[in-house]
Amino acid sequence: MGRDRPWGRQGVTQPPSPRLGPTLTTIEHDDLHFSRKDWKITDVRDIASYNWLNRKTATIMIPGKPPAWTPLSEPTKLKEDAGQYFRDQNAARYPSYPFQPAVEAIFETYPGFPTAEVDIVGCGSTLGNLLRFARNIDKKFRFVVQCVGRTVFLIRRENSPTQTIPDVRGYGHTFPEAYTTWDAEVKGSDSHQRIIQYSLGGLNCLVRFEADGYHLDLIAEKSPGEHSTKQGSAAQDERTVDQLLGAFNDSSISSYYSANKALTREIGGGYIPQAAIFDLKTRSIRRKEQDFLGEQLPRLWISQIPNTVLAFHRFGVFEEIQKTDAREMIGKWETEEEDSLRKFVELLNMLVAFARGQPDGQLEVFHDEGSSVLELREVGDNVNKALPEQVEDRWVLNG
Numbered sequence: 001m002g003r004d005r006p007w008g009r010q011g012v013t014q015p016p017s018p019r020l021g022p023t024l025t026t027i028e029h030d031d032l033h034f035s036r037k038d039w040k041i042t043d044v045r046d047i048a049s050y051n052w053l054n055r056k057t058a059t060i061m062i063p064g065k066p067p068a069w070t071p072l073s074e075p076t077k078l079k080e081d082a083g084q085y086f087r088d089q090n091a092a093r094y095p096s097y098p099f100q101p102a103v104e105a106i107f108e109t110y111p112g113f114p115t116a117e118v119d120i121v122g123c124g125s126t127l128g129n130l131l132r133f134a135r136n137i138d139k140k141f142r143f144v145v146q147c148v149g150r151t152v153f154l155i156r157r158e159n160s161p162t163q164t165i166p167d168v169r170g171y172g173h174t175f176p177e178a179y180t181t182w183d184a185e186v187k188g189s190d191s192h193q194r195i196i197q198y199s200l201g202g203l204n205c206l207v208r209f210e211a212d213g214y215h216l217d218l219i220a221e222k223s224p225g226e227h228s229t230k231q232g233s234a235a236q237d238e239r240t241v242d243q244l245l246g247a248f249n250d251s252s253i254s255s256y257y258s259a260n261k262a263l264t265r266e267i268g269g270g271y272i273p274q275a276a277i278f279d280l281k282t283r284s285i286r287r288k289e290q291d292f293l294g295e296q297l298p299r300l301w302i303s304q305i306p307n308t309v310l311a312f313h314r315f316g317v318f319e320e321i322q323k324t325d326a327r328e329m330i331g332k333w334e335t336e337e338e339d340s341l342r343k344f345v346e347l348l349n350m351l352v353a354f355a356r357g358q359p360d361g362q363l364e365v366f367h368d369e370g371s372s373v374l375e376l377r378e379v380g381d382n383v384n385k386a387l388p389e390q391v392e393d394r395w396v397l398n399g
Contacts, residue, residue, distance in 0.1 A: 018157065021378030024363060027350065029136055029372045032343040037201040039341040040334055044198040044304050046274050047206065048105035051189040058094040058263050060101045062108045065269040066192035066211045066277065067180035069309070077316045078174045090193070094263055097388050099153060102195050102208045103395065104265055115151060115398040117204050119352055122154035124209040127302050133367055133374055134344035140369040144379060145351065146386040147361030149396040152352050153386040157364070171282045175311055175318065180213045186269045196274060196304055201345030203352065209303040211277045218276035278307035285312040285319060293324065297333040300326055
């Protein structure tokens with residue numbers, strides 16, 4: 001998944017965990033009741049996107065573009081992945097304010113975006129962790145919660161912004177390097193990040209996730225709800241694809257400084273609808289009978305990724321590649337998981353209400369492996385605010 005290059009040193013020692021603050025309250029798994037609110041995702045819309053560029057300084061391109069699916073004509077033996085890969089590329093590239101690039105991309109795309117209507121801003125990781133807890137799937141996690149106005153930001157927290165994935169093996173990075181291609185206008189990109197909007201459980205959610213690529217033959221399709229009309233929403237600033245591309249047909253560059261570090265924005269790339277996006281996984285052909293796609297459905301549901309590419313290799317030679325339109329499977333999974341999703345909706349609403357009631361508008365969520373408890377704590381060590389002051393002010397005033 002992803003195409004981030006192995007930038008970083010070999011054999012880096014993993015940093016210690018940040019200190020945990022005092023416990024404010026706890027949520028037992030059994031405390032989660034079946035919410036009566038709508039537990040299905042509705043009103044899905046593309047909002048914005050950006051690419052991280054492979055530069056020494058933090059640089060994004062808006063809207064950017066994901067790499068296109070360009071398979072090899074004949075299978076070729078690939079080298080295994082090697083090097084260090086960061087857990088959270090947004091934090092690693094811009095640790096001061098990891099959500100600033102997403103917010104900058106939103107404002108560049110929709111200057112009048114109605115921020116006051118947004119209840120939650122999260123990512124596939126933070127929302128995925130909460131979904132696992134609601135489904136009673138045990139995995140350790142932690143993240144920071146901060147309010148900007150009345151919007152609740154869920155911010156990943158690794159032991160360090162540059163924490164790496166240990167023991168990387170397989171072909172999850174060399175395969176996309178060989179089978180997908182960055183278009184000329186986005187050459188030098190390391191990843192493509194997207195922000196979508198949807199309604200869930202009475203909450204207006206913005207979700208950031210990394211897209212692995214897009215299918216050229218699907219770019220004419222509209223993403224679900226892309227041009228739906230919604231009173232008071234970003235639909236009031238709706239633009240056609242041609243208008244979006246025209247707006248992005250610019251080469252201006254601007255920098256924003258925070259904590260003595262700059263985030264540089266470049267305008268370039270092109271609009272790709274969510275309907276064309278795919279998620280990519282590679283596996284050994286010896287494990288072909290395993291239900292890999294089924295295992296990914298919760299993550300695909302959160303990010304509303306409609307297509308998958310599952311590639312099977314034999315000692316680095318990819319003999320079979322399965323391209324799947326997963327929308328029907330995702331919808332079926334959503335229906336079958338009604339009880340768990342009602343608990344998930346209840347959990348999200350509880351977390352939003354608690355965060356908004358905090359005097360400083362922030363806390364940390366922690367779940368330890370082997371525990372049935374979600375701990376809501378004070379933030380133990382100092383953390384930056386979700387956004388720099390000037391961007392935070394715009395978020396609050398834009399509403």
